[in-house]
Amino acid sequence: MSDDHADHNHHHNHEHHDHHEHAHGHDHDQGLAGMLRYLRHAPEMWSSEVNTAVVHRLAPTAGETVMDIGAGMGAGTMVAAKTNCTVVAIEPTPYMRRILGLRRLITRTKDQVYIVDGTAESTTVADGSIDAAWAVNTMHHWTSLNDGIRELARVLAPGGRILLVDESFDDPEHPDYERFGAKFGDEHEHHFHTVDPDAVGAALSDAGLTVTFAGHDRVAGRPSVVLEAVAPR
Ligand SMILES: C[S@@+](CC[C@H](N)C(=O)[O-])C[C@H]1O[C@@H](n2cnc3c(N)ncnc32)[C@H](O)[C@@H]1O
Structure with a gap:
């Protein structure tokens, strides 16, 4: 999906952040204005090639329980639901959860979709209960990457796999660069923090996971920050 990066630039708080941790400048705090901003991006949040690619790469199977971290409107959740697995969609923003709830109702496997x-950082999910988890374009929202990764390590089942992807909208080769990323060059607008894959990779290793990829890669043809890891068996 395309993100709300342009919008971030307008309302993201102006605090200084270090590379790993940054404060919420979150749209879920923004009420109606935030909702309208997200609705502008509804087509990309409804379904996106990146989410489809991420879920296909994780290849959930029937009987597994998978988790979409920062599910938004369910672009990834709904792809996973088609595979007959149980899907847990974690989402802090109330109006996103309402949209997810409506989408769930028209899903064939709705009894296996939990919102x-x-x-x-706090999924509320039981220890060792998740076979695969992903996050698309949410890492830059996390209040603490370290806490998020500790939480992931806690909830993953033995051998559980994760894929974390943040599109690099600030890369001129990204197809949405003109739409979102070009603004990153403007000093006054530049409040968005690109996630450092090395730092996240190190945090994943520290949390006991085996990192299979930490770096820049293309996902559905889009330059992205990609972290792939598995929990010990
Ligand atoms: C740009 S949207 C991406 C939604 C979805 N993953 C997609 O690709 O369409 C970012 C989402 O992250 C959610 N979010 C914000 N803070 C979060 C946090 N600390 N942990 C998880 N998700 C968060 C927002 O509510 C929003 O739905």
Whole structure:
């Protein structure tokens, strides 16, 4: 999906952040204005090639329980639901959860789709219960990457796999660069923090996971920050 980066630039708080941790400048705090901003991006949040590619790469199977961290309107959740697995959609923003709830109702496997008020840092999910988890374009929202990764390590089942992707909208080769990323060059607008894959990779290793990829890669043809890891068996 395309993100709300342009919007971030307008309302993201102006605090200084270090590379790993940054404060919420979150749209879920923004009420109606935030909702309208997100609705502008509804087509990309409804379904996106990146989410489809991420879920296909994780290849959930029937009987597994998977988790979409910062599910938004369910672009990834709905792809996973088609595979007959149980899907836990973690989403802190109330109006996103309402949209997810409506989408769930028209899903064939709706009894296997759970919508949870939570964050990456606090999913509320039981220890060792998740076979695969992903996050698309949410890492830059996390209040603490370290806490999010500790939480991931806690909830993953033995051998559980994760894929974290943030599109690099600030890369001129990104197809949405003109739309979102070009603004990153403007000093006054530049409040968005690109996630450092090395730092996240190190945090994943520290949390006991085996990192299979940490770096820049294309996902559905889009330059992205990609982290792939598995939990020990
Ligand atoms: C740009 S949207 C991406 C939504 C979805 N993953 C997609 O690709 O369409 C970012 C989402 O992250 C959610 N979010 C904000 N803070 C979060 C946090 N701390 N943990 C998890 N998700 C968060 C927002 O509510 C929003 O739905």
